[in-house]
Amino acid sequence: MLDEARGRRPDATMILEVGCGQGAFLNQLTDVYPSAELVGIDISAQAIEAARRRSFPSTPIQWHVASVEHLPFSDETFDVVFAGKTMHHWENKQRALSQIARVLKDEGLLVLGDPFTDGPLRSPWFNRLNERLDGGTFTSLEDLKSMLAQARLHLVTKQFVPWSGKTLSVCVISK
Numbered sequence: 001m002l003d004e005a006r007g008r009r010p011d012a013t014m015i016l017e018v019g020c021g022q023g024a025f026l027n028q029l030t031d032v033y034p035s036a037e038l039v040g041i042d043i044s045a046q047a048i049e050a051a052r053r054r055s056f057p058s059t060p061i062q063w064h065v066a067s068v069e070h071l072p073f074s075d076e077t078f079d080v081v082f083a084g085k086t087m088h089h090w091e092n093k094q095r096a097l098s099q100i101a102r103v104l105k106d107e108g109l110l111v112l113g114d115p116f117t118d119g120p121l122r123s124p125w126f127n128r129l130n131e132r133l134d135g136g137t138f139t140s141l142e143d144l145k146s147m148l149a150q151a152r153l154h155l156v157t158k159q160f161v162p163w164s165g166k167t168l169s170v171c172v173i174s175k
């Protein structure tokens with residue numbers, strides 16, 4: 001996810017991670033984008049509390065308890081939105097993707113990593129087992145494309161991540 005963003009938007013100044021958990025990924029971004037404004041949101045107050053505690057005091061990351069389905073930001077705020085291993089937990093994926101589209105700038109990118117039901121490990125029983133273990137519901141490529149179209153977003157690339165033990169893919173999505 002980081003390589004995709006770094007390669008395509010090295011000049012990003014406004015970056016959001018949705019479903020940031022305890023903030024490990026955003027803390028890594030401070031090295032790659034030292035002058036960008038970094039914002040992390042998560043629906044879990046406990047996760048955000050842990051993120052605040054673990055974040056280095058000198059690191060200017062803003063942390064918010066919020067749902068991706070109701071993003072508390074103005075339209076066209078962010079150059080890049082990251083969503084790592086969180087989409088399968090979203091109750092209303094369509095609404096969440098529409099909210100991400102709203103807060104992305106015109107040239108903005110969504111970099112999404114999540115398990116999908118297609119790909120080399122697409123056996124239904126394997127996916128059901130992983131859904132049980134992880135919680136949530138995995139998406140098919142067909143459903144992703146249809147939700148993106150409704151949100152006026154476009155799939156640029158979808159790359160299977162080998163050796164993750166899951167059907168994990170990283171998708172680059174543009175407006």
Ligand SMILES: C[S@@+](CC[C@H](N)C(=O)[O-])C[C@H]1O[C@@H](n2cnc3c(N)ncnc32)[C@H](O)[C@@H]1O
Binds near residue numbers: 044089091
């Ligand atoms: C498996 S963790 C991934 C955390 C982090 N992105 C990572 O890769 O380590 C999934 C996270 O998504 C969050 N989440 C689930 N539903 C959400 C929603 N509707 N809005 C925001 N965050 C959500 C959970 O609270 C959890 O912290």
